[in-house]
Amino acid sequence: MSGRTRVKFCGLTRAEDVDAAVAAGVDALGFVLWPGSKRAIDEQRLEELAARVPAFVTRVGLFVDADPAWIDRCVPHLDLLQFHGNETPAECARFGRAWIKALRMRDDLDPGAAVEEYAGARGLLLDAYRPGVPGGTGETFDWSRIPASLAKPVILAGGLSAANAAEAIASVAPFALDVSGGIEAAPGIKDAARMAAFMAAVRDGDRRRP
Numbered sequence: 001m002s003g004r005t006r007v008k009f010c011g012l013t014r015a016e017d018v019d020a021a022v023a024a025g026v027d028a029l030g031f032v033l034w035p036g037s038k039r040a041i042d043e044q045r046l047e048e049l050a051a052r053v054p055a056f057v058t059r060v061g062l063f064v065d066a067d068p069a070w071i072d073r074c075v076p077h078l079d080l081l082q083f084h085g086n087e088t089p090a091e092c093a094r095f096g097r098a099w100i101k102a103l104r105m106r107d108d109l110d111p112g113a114a115v116e117e118y119a120g121a122r123g124l125l126l127d128a129y130r131p132g133v134p135g136g137t138g139e140t141f142d143w144s145r146i147p148a149s150l151a152k153p154v155i156l157a158g159g160l161s162a163a164n165a166a167e168a169i170a171s172v173a174p175f176a177l178d179v180s181g182g183i184e185a186a187p188g189i190k191d192a193a194r195m196a197a198f199m200a201a202v203r204d205g206d207r208r209r210p
């Protein structure tokens with residue numbers, strides 16, 4: 001798949017960061033709705049932040065093996081669901097919202113098999129694997145493990161920043177990049193300059209995209 005690389009910034013917790021991300025030109029904003037994260041927000045904050053997001057910017061809710069009742073409460077404020085735990089395809093599909101599945105690239109993981117298993121996903125997010133940590137590790141993985149052609153849009157995540165975004169585009173040619181730690185001043189506190197630099201790096205990578 002070629003064309004412009006889409007960008008998702010994840011782990012927004014503050015109104016000013018939402019505004020700065022939108023001003024920087026982001027395509028999607030992620031809200032961490034897993035209480036184990038330093039970037040977690042509650043239902044009231046989700047409602048406040050989601051209401052600031054303009055049309056044509058996708059509001060993504062990130063869940064890790066969540067209680068379905070919690071997801072049901074969040075869904076009215078979200079356009080897309082991102083599942084980062086051990087959710088089955090049926091569990092991902094039960095909320096009446098488009099969804100993507102995050103896969104942590106453990107040595108024995110076969111992304112091709114996952115494409116078939118998660119046939120209803122709108123994309124597969126590929127992230128680094130660290131035992132016991134569901135995501136947001138700030139670590140990259142071996143991008144050469146990603147098959148050249150997968151029958152789903154690939155969203156590349158894990159340890160991205162302005163320093164390696166263009167290289168990631170050249171190596172993987174993903175549909176989208178997803179970044180959290182690489183645009184932060186501290187966990188959950190985004191940095192406007194780092195967000196702008198990330199978008200500039202993506203535009204630079206797109207000019208040289210394979």
Ligand SMILES: O=C(O)c1ccccc1N[C@@H]1O[C@H](COP(=O)(O)O)[C@@H](O)[C@H]1O
Nearest residue numbers: 010037134135136138157158159180181
């Ligand atoms: O950000 C979190 O706290 C988080 C918690 C649990 C699962 C996923 C989480 N974040 C996602 O992790 C990847 C990579 O993050 P990073 O750029 O390496 O910091 C990204 O998809 C976030 O959406």
